[in-house]
Amino acid sequence: MNTPETTSPATTSPETTSPEHVRRVACVGAGVIGGGWVAHFLARGYDVTAWDPAPDAGRKLRRLIDAAWPTLTSLGLAEGASTDRLTVTDTLEQAVADTEFVQESAPEKLDLKRDLLARMDAATPPGVVIASSTSGYPMTDMQTTAANPSRLVVGHPFNPPYLIPLVEVVGGERTDPAAVAWASRFYEVAGKSVITMDDEVPGFIANRLQEALWREALHMVASGEATVRDIDRSITEGPGLRWAVMGPMLTFALAGGEGGMAHMLDHFGPSLKSPWTRLEAPELDKALYDAVVAGCDEAADGRSLADLVAERDQGVVDVLRATGRLDRGEGSR
């Protein structure tokens, strides 16, 4: 089981471990998302190395894992899974030196990602796939300075990566499609639900949808049409309940009754044209910035960050349980 399998077609080089045989994963950047990835991979039984340049990163990472571990334990850990299998390294090079997969989760700054991916590529064993958690940069723009861009892919998670199944996978112009296929398969084996894009879709798929929703939310706050609380309740008490079960397409097909989506489009299509085309992105000026921040503080209603994270995690677990989506792994991890 611990012997790395050397394979040819679905890999980027003969040294590549097959997705099913990966045991060692490196996480570069260990903030909200990198830390969430670490917790996920540990719970799935991997040996994890992590590196983050912040002086207190190791302490924060262990705090995040400690907070998530009871939930992950209640969901069922993979055989042998343990927080002891985490090694926080002093350097990036140590973290990736002996790894079989790398997940980068550094700040969303294009130059930083470019430099970091080039550095990671130089230090990572040949053939090992390196994925970026970027929430929006196309890999084509990030892989410009790496010596081996063919192994660089986007693996975009959702917060928290240890609970939300989805990962969006896509390569750049210089990525080998075999690396994209490898990453997609690896994430599946590691218990994620994967959407693979053949071409770079601006904003990926789920984030593009979220951004459209958020754009309208910001407009409503900016214009005083709705409070932050109204906006959140409008989703949690309304469409959000349906979206956990069925996406926006099938949900609206049901709105057409017996006539399905065809009737829905005939009936509502013409009246939807105005909302589709009405608004541009709002200006994120100081007034809007302050209103959104203050509105979120008010909506938190005295709950601490730790309270909110615990509440969100329990809610997501309840939804996953209620909709029969807990057994999403393939059993190999």
Ligand SMILES: NC(=O)C1=CN([C@@H]2O[C@H](COP(=O)(O)OP(=O)(O)OC[C@H]3O[C@@H](n4cnc5c(N)ncnc54)[C@H](O)[C@@H]3O)[C@@H](O)[C@H]2O)C=CC1
């Ligand atoms: N926060 C979110 O909801 C989501 C974020 N993402 C993406 O994940 C990535 C990380 O975002 P967050 O975790 O939210 O940010 P964060 O600010 O919580 O964490 C970033 C971490 O990177 C570290 N860092 C700074 N410079 C670095 C470098 N040169 N090399 C390695 N690490 C470095 C920081 O010390 C920090 O711990 C971004 O690309 C973001 O777009 C993706 C999905 C969701």
Ligand SMILES: C[N+](C)(C)CC(=O)CC(=O)[O-]
């Ligand atoms: C806010 N965000 C764009 C960083 C969010 C994501 O990328 C995904 C998520 O967790 O919703």
